[in-house]
Amino acid sequence: MPATSIQCCRCTNPDQAVFFHQICNQPEGKGLALGGILCCWPDTRVDNKNNILKHNPVWPGMIAYSEAIWCGRQNASIFEDLTPEYGTMEWKYFREFENRLANHRDRFLRTKRFHFRNLATCSGK
Secondary structure (H helix, E strand, O other): OOEEOOOOHHHHOHHHHHHOOOHHHOOOOOOOOOOOOOOOOOOOOOOOHHHHHHHOOHHHHHHHHHHHHHHOOOOOHHHHOOEEOOOOHHHHHHHHHHHHHHHHHHHHOOOOOOOOOOOOOOOOO
């Protein structure tokens, strides 16, 4: 699987790392892989706990995690840190996911802080 190093997605787009992660070694979605626990542990002390969701990419992370666990992932762990090369099947799959992610943001989470940067369309050059 060709990959182009664009940037460390865990720093700029953690939903990519979650999206391509093979959760519980599930290569495909199964009837027993219905969900899981996605934790958000801030690295620093937060005086006002209501600010945790404002300062962390919880919403896009939940959507990426849900899709990864419901659908499974095959041979995708290389893309936890690298964005798939433009035009490849993996790139198209990720671009489709980012479009769905933006759709969820626009339809259901319009009033929430939604940390998301579209990486599929970045050239990295």
